[in-house]
Amino acid sequence: MSAPTPLLSIRDLAIEFATPAGPVTAVRGVDLDLAPGRTVAVVGESGSGKSTMAAAINGLLAANGRIARGSILFEGRDLAQATPAELRAVRGRGIGLVPQDPMSNLNPIQRVGRQIAEALSVHGLMRGAAAWSRAVELLDMVGIPDPGRRAKQYPHELSGGMRQRVLIAMGLACRPRLLIADEPTSALDVTVQKVILDEMAALTAEMGTAVILITHDLALAAERADEALVMFRGDMVERGRAAEVMRSPRAEYTRRLIAAAPTLASRRLVGDAVPAAAADPRPRRDRVLAELVGVRKEYPGRRSLFGREPAFAAVEDMTLEIPRGETVAVVGESGSGKSTTAKLLLRIEDATAGDIVFDGRAVTRLKGRALFDFRRRVQPVFQNPYGSLDARWTVGASIEEPLRIHGLGDAVSRRTKVLDALDAVALPREMLKRLPAELSGGQRQRVAIARALVLEPELVVLDEAVSALDVIVQAQVLELLADLQARLGLSYLFISHDLAVVRQIAHHVHVMRRGRVVESGAPEKIFTSPETDYARELIAAIPGAAPRAAPPAPEQPALRRA
Amino acid sequence: MTALADAPRPRRLRLRPTFTVAVAAIMLAAVFALAILGPLWPGFDPDTQNLFGAKIPPIQDWAHPFGTDPLGRDLFSRLAWASGVSILIALAAVAISACLGLALGLVAGWRGGWLDGLLMGVGNTQLAIPVVLLLIVLVAALGASTVLLVVLLGLTNWVAYGRLTRSLVLTLREQEFIVAAKTAGASDAWIILRHLLPNAVPKVLILAAFDTGVIVTIESSLSFLGLGVQPPVPSLGLMIAEGQRYLQTDPFLTVFPALAIFCLIGGIQFAGQGLAARPPSRGGR
Numbered sequence: 001m002s003a004p005t006p007l008l009s010i011r012d013l014a015i016e017f018a019t020p021a022g023p024v025t026a027v028r029g030v031d032l033d034l035a036p037g038r039t040v041a042v043v044g045e046s047g048s049g050k051s052t053m054a055a056a057i058n059g060l061l062a063a064n065g066r067i068a069r070g071s072i073l074f075e076g077r078d079l080a081q082a083t084p085a086e087l088r089a090v091r092g093r094g095i096g097l098v099p100q101d102p103m104s105n106l107n108p109i110q111r112v113g114r115q116i117a118e119a120l121s122v123h124g125l126m127r128g129a130a131a132w133s134r135a136v137e138l139l140d141m142v143g144i145p146d147p148g149r150r151a152k153q154y155p156h157e158l159s160g161g162m163r164q165r166v167l168i169a170m171g172l173a174c175r176p177r178l179l180i181a182d183e184p185t186s187a188l189d190v191t192v193q194k195v196i197l198d199e200m201a202a203l204t205a206e207m208g209t210a211v212i213l214i215t216h217d218l219a220l221a222a223e224r225a226d227e228a229l230v231m232f233r234g235d236m237v238e239r240g241r242a243a244e245v246m247r248s249p250r251a252e253y254t255r256r257l258i259a260a261a262p263t264l265a266s267r268r269l270v271g272d273a274v275p276a277a278a279a280d281p282r283p284r285r286d287r288v289l290a291e292l293v294g295v296r297k298e299y300p301g302r303r304s305l306f307g308r309e310p311a312f313a314a315v316e317d318m319t320l321e322i323p324r325g326e327t328v329a330v331v332g333e334s335g336s337g338k339s340t341t342a343k344l345l346l347r348i349e350d351a352t353a354g355d356i357v358f359d360g361r362a363v364t365r366l367k368g369r370a371l372f373d374f375r376r377r378v379q380p381v382f383q384n385p386y387g388s389l390d391a392r393w394t395v396g397a398s399i400e401e402p403l404r405i406h407g408l409g410d411a412v413s414r415r416t417k418v419l420d421a422l423d424a425v426a427l428p429r430e431m432l433k434r435l436p437a438e439l440s441g442g443q444r445q446r447v448a449i450a451r452a453l454v455l456e457p458e459l460v461v462l463d464e465a466v467s468a469l470d471v472i473v474q475a476q477v478l479e480l481l482a483d484l485q486a487r488l489g490l491s492y493l494f495i496s497h498d499l500a501v502v503r504q505i506a507h508h509v510h511v512m513r514r515g516r517v518v519e520s521g522a523p524e525k526i527f528t529s530p531e532t533d534y535a536r537e538l539i540a541a542i543p544g545a546a547p548r549a550a551p552p553a554p555e556q557p558a559l560r561r562a
Numbered sequence: 563m564t565a566l567a568d569a570p571r572p573r574r575l576r577l578r579p580t581f582t583v584a585v586a587a588i589m590l591a592a593v594f595a596l597a598i599l600g601p602l603w604p605g606f607d608p609d610t611q612n613l614f615g616a617k618i619p620p621i622q623d624w625a626h627p628f629g630t631d632p633l634g635r636d637l638f639s640r641l642a643w644a645s646g647v648s649i650l651i652a653l654a655a656v657a658i659s660a661c662l663g664l665a666l667g668l669v670a671g672w673r674g675g676w677l678d679g680l681l682m683g684v685g686n687t688q689l690a691i692p693v694v695l696l697l698i699v700l701v702a703a704l705g706a707s708t709v710l711l712v713v714l715l716g717l718t719n720w721v722a723y724g725r726l727t728r729s730l731v732l733t734l735r736e737q738e739f740i741v742a743a744k745t746a747g748a749s750d751a752w753i754i755l756r757h758l759l760p761n762a763v764p765k766v767l768i769l770a771a772f773d774t775g776v777i778v779t780i781e782s783s784l785s786f787l788g789l790g791v792q793p794p795v796p797s798l799g800l801m802i803a804e805g806q807r808y809l810q811t812d813p814f815l816t817v818f819p820a821l822a823i824f825c826l827i828g829g830i831q832f833a834g835q836g837l838a839a840r841p842p843s844r845g846g847r
Contacts, residue, residue: 346745375747382738390739392760398739402746451742 006033006073007177007210008057013070013080015049015056026052026065030236032229036177039204039211041221041242043257044231045470046441050214051100053231054180056080057212058095059087075177093123096176096209098168098200100183105167106155112166113139113151119173138169143199160334161192168200175207182214189333189497190541197224216470218257219543222246230254260475262500264527264542269482269504270327289491290345290378290459291321295354297340314340316515318354320508322459325485327492329506329523331499331538337515338495342463345493346380347371359458376406379452383464385444389436395422396432399451406455421450425480442473446480453484463495478505500542503527511535583836589829593645593822600642608639608796617812629814631804637818644796645822651712651791652777658716660770663723664762668754670724671731682728685721693718694780701789711790715777726769730762768837775830782823798823 010032016023027049034040042050055061057072059079072079074094079087091097099105107115116135120126126134132151139147142165155163164184171179181200185193201224204211215221221228221242228242230251238251249255295318301309315337322328330338343349345356347363356364363374379402382388389398399418403409409417419429425446436444445465452460462481466474482505484490496502502509503523511519511526511534519532530536600606605625612634620629620637628638670681700714734740734757743753782799784790791797798819805815 348741348745372747375745378745380742380745382742384738388738388742390757390761401743401748405743405746405748405752448738448742451746455746 005035007036007075008032008034008212009071009073010057011071011073013053013056013072014068015052015061016066016068017062018064018066023068025068025234027056027231027234028069030070030229030231031239034178034210034212034227036210037205037208038227039201039213039225040227040229041213041215041225042229042231043215043218043221045216045257045472047233048231049234050231051182054097054182054212054214058091058097058180059084060091089123092119092176093125093174094176094178096171096174096179098164098171098179098181098184100186106163108155111152111154112158112163116151116166116170116173119170123174125174134173135169138173139166141203142166142169142172143195144169161188161196164188164192164196165199168196168203172203172207172209176209178210178212179204180212180214183216184213186216190499191333191537193543194541217543218246218254218261218471219263223543230257256472260472262471262475262478262498262504264500264503264539266500266504268523269478270485270507287323288321289324290356290358290493292318292341292345293355293357294319295341295344295351295356297337297344297349298352313352313515315344318344318515318517320510320517320520322491322493323507324458324491325489326507327485327494327505328508328510329494329496329502330510330512331496331502332512333497333538335514336512338497338512339463340515341512342380342461342493342495345459346378346461347374372406376402376455377457378459378461379455379457380461380463381445381448381452381465383467385441385448385468386436388448389444391436393436394432395427395434395436395439395447398436398447399454402451402455408455417454418450421454424453424484425450440473442469442477445469445473445477449477449480449484453488456488457490459491459493461493461495464497465494466501467496467498474501481505499527499538511538580836582832586829586832586836589825590833593649593826593829596642596822597646597649600639600645603638603642605636606639606642607636608643609635609794611635617808617815619812620814628818629812631801631815632808637815640796640801641818641822644798644801644819645826647708647791647795648778648781648798648823648826651708651715651781651797652774654712655715655719655777655781656770656774658713659719659773660723660766662716663720663725664727664759664766666720667724667727668731668758668762671728672735672750672754672758678728681724685724688718689721694783697780697784698787698789701784706789706792708791708795711781711784715780719773719777722773723766723769726765727762730765731758734758734761768834771830771834771837775827775834778823778827778830798826 010030013027013030014025015027016025030053032040042053044050052061052065055065056067057074057079059082061067067080070080074090077086079090082090106112113132113135116138117126117131120131120134136147136151139151144150144162144165150158150162155166158166168184171181184200185196188196197220200211203209213221213225222245225242228240228245229236230238230245230253232253238245238249238254245254246258249258295315296313297315298311298313301311318337318341320328320330330341332338340349344351347356347366351364354364355362358374358378366374389395393401396418399421400414403414403417408414418432422429422431427443427446427450431439431443431447436447439447449465466477469477478501481492485492494502494506506523509521509523509526510517511532513534519526519530519535526535527539530539612630614634615623615626615630616632616634618626618630620627622629626636626638628636628641631637631640666681666685670678696718697714701710704710740753740757743757781790781797782802785797785799786803788803791800793800801819802816805812805819808815
């Protein structure tokens with residue numbers, strides 16, 4: 001290793017969780033050396049044990065977890081043997097933490113400045129006014145404009161990016177020698193992600209803080225870390241210089257991870273779009289399945305002390321068409337109106353103005369029976385694999401639900417259809433009787449897709465449908481979607497913030513910003529020669545967007561099962 | 563923690579036999595055994611008076627193991643009967659409250675708008691009035707009877723259930739499986755009965771467990787004041803009221819029903835804590 005005396009040295013670490021079914025080993029055989037001021041990335045999918053390892057370093061394992069073997073030497077002291085009191089002293093002071101979710105890791109009823117000041121005062125570094133002014137200083141350091149005013153605000157008054165900055169400020173408040181950043185930017189838009197990671201890197205470099213960056217994103221790790229450690233199901237499968245690991249991965253798993261990660265060089269999963277309207281001899285009604293024509297969606301302003309605030313237009317003058325059998329992607333950051341567009345097309349929200357046309361008929365104001373019939377032809381798949389299934393329903397019941405709602409067939413024929421749907425999404429038939437809690441994220445998302453398909457819809461609205469999945473699983477689900485489209489002639493409206501994914505799957509792309517489409521076109525065109533600054537910015541912010549050698553991956557391995 | 567996402571998990575988590583739960587089980591078992599098995603005892607006779615055999619202390623006469631009351635009635639029989647009456651009243655009242663609260667909470671949370679405002683407004687107004695005071699006034703105005711007591715207890719306690727259910731519905735309605743059901747064309751009734759209700763019931767049951775103890779307390783207080791269960795039917799509160807005159811000379815008249823109330827309320831409370839402390843089943847984050 002580069003430095004003679006590592007700040008943190010982990011040897012042969014194994015972590016176990018006691019479960020009713022007996023002990024489960026979550027992490028085994030991890031070795032790690034981290035010199036002061038360096039950054040190591042721990043890369044892996046969910047369930048790989050990367051967060052568990054971070055929790056162990058910090059002494060924050062869940063109650064049923066314990067370090068079964070190995071040592072964690074931090075500045076010469078073994079944290080694996082430390083008492084709770086010793087760990088408390090190290091936590092925050094010696095080791096800072098930036099947690100994953102900016103929404104749930106701040107106290108909603110406390111001013112953010114106070115929360116940072118608290119981090120200082122619990123370690124007796126500063127109190128009262130001094131702690132407060134240091135908190136303001138820290139907010140300034142992490143790039144929050146007008147920090148004096150922001151410090152007095154509550155978390156809900158800050159955007160997601162700003163909240164994450166507050167968490168970074170808290171993690172760095174006591175000038176720790178080591179900062180553990182657990183997926184610090186996964187919940188943020190790409191452009192915000194880049195700015196925040198830049199700032200975090202600058203700050204830790206300035207303070208000489210070593211960083212453990214926990215991420216599922218290998219490209220991000222290669223860009224931000226000196227060293228990378230790849231974990232797979234609790235095992236450390238590869239360790240080396242980050243760039244090296246990326247360029248010439250040794251472990252089979254790392255190769256798969258690199259191959260699956262969508263980049264701007266990834267293979268496209270669909271053919272190019274059918275030639276433009278002029279060249280297509282079919283009548284318009286046969287060519288276009290759905291379209292939005294000048295659609296506007298307004299939300300009434302909040303009522304305040306002085307009457308109503310002005311109405312807010314989430315979507316403005318939206319026009320797009322979805323050709324039959326093709327995929328239309330809408331990309332943009334959170335708040336750009338892309339999810340509202342999905343809801344309008346699904347008729348969950350009603351358009352304020354404009355028309356939604358489906359199969360040649362306006363469906364904007366459909367009600368009752370007509371709306372019910374329309375619903376059968378358009379089905380959604382949502383983002384969150386944990387919220388998309390009722391925890392009390394078996395997989396079979398969930399997939400069957402739309403059929404029962406529509407009163408289609410009898411129990412026997414419905415069961416056949418459910419089994420067909422399971423086959424279509426490549427899930428084993430034994431899944432039928434399982435409950436969602438027994439399924440992985442990728443399996444749940446497959447079930448959600450099966451539920452959407454069981455009514456044999458013509459249009460599937462995919463609202464960030466693969467965003468919450470690990471890269472390998474994401475690649476599998478994307479392939480599944482492309483395959484289903486080819487076989488069943490489905491049309492997709494694909495809502496995403498991930499341009500690399502969009503490039504793989506879409507025939508047409510619309511870039512949205514603040515409720516408006518700012519750029520449209522074929523994916524290749526937008527990605528190779530974006531016209532607007534905004535599109536350029538989005539593309540530049542993708543980790544690994546900078547030209548680099550394509551990984552010498554073997555042939556795409558056959559990835560069928562989640 | 564994402565790290566355990568793939569760890570095997572048992573399907574159902576049972577009540578873990580912690581110390582609290584064990585104590586609760588013993589206390590409840592004692593009262594329920596008394597209420598259910600007591601009437602099977604051959605000497606069971608809560609009604610026959612015998613003024614010559616009044617206030618026999620416990621263990622003196624094996625025909626009356628717990629002794630007799632001031633009218634010479636068998637105290638064990640009366641205690642068994644009173645426990646049963648108190649338990650039944652509490653369960654019936656809680657059932658009414660829970661069902662009412664569930665129904666109103668589901669509708670208020672799902673429909674929202676003015677209906678929500680109205681229902682929650684009524685609930686909050688009701689919360690602002692002390693329940694016992696309200697019950698005393700109502701019983702005084704309508705006359706005391708056991709059925710009326712049950713109904714009134716039920717009607718005055720729905721608010722907590724209503725608010726709990728409503729808040730659950732408000733978080734559930736944003737969940738994607740509900741939106742998915744909606745986009746599949748599900749009716750309000752479908753979503754409420756098949757998704758919202760089954761998800762709300764377990765939480766409501768935990769509240770009901772706690773609440774049963776509270777209701778036993780209120781019923782005992784009212785009966786003690788003569789506004790609840792009417793003689794000759796015994797209730798635990800009534801027995802304490804009857805015994806308190808002899809507290810100096812014959813404390814057993816008060817101690818037995820008080821012990822029964824203690825076991826009942828304490829047992830319910832501890833059992834409720836055991837239920838609530840159960841590790842949450844993994845649904846979402």
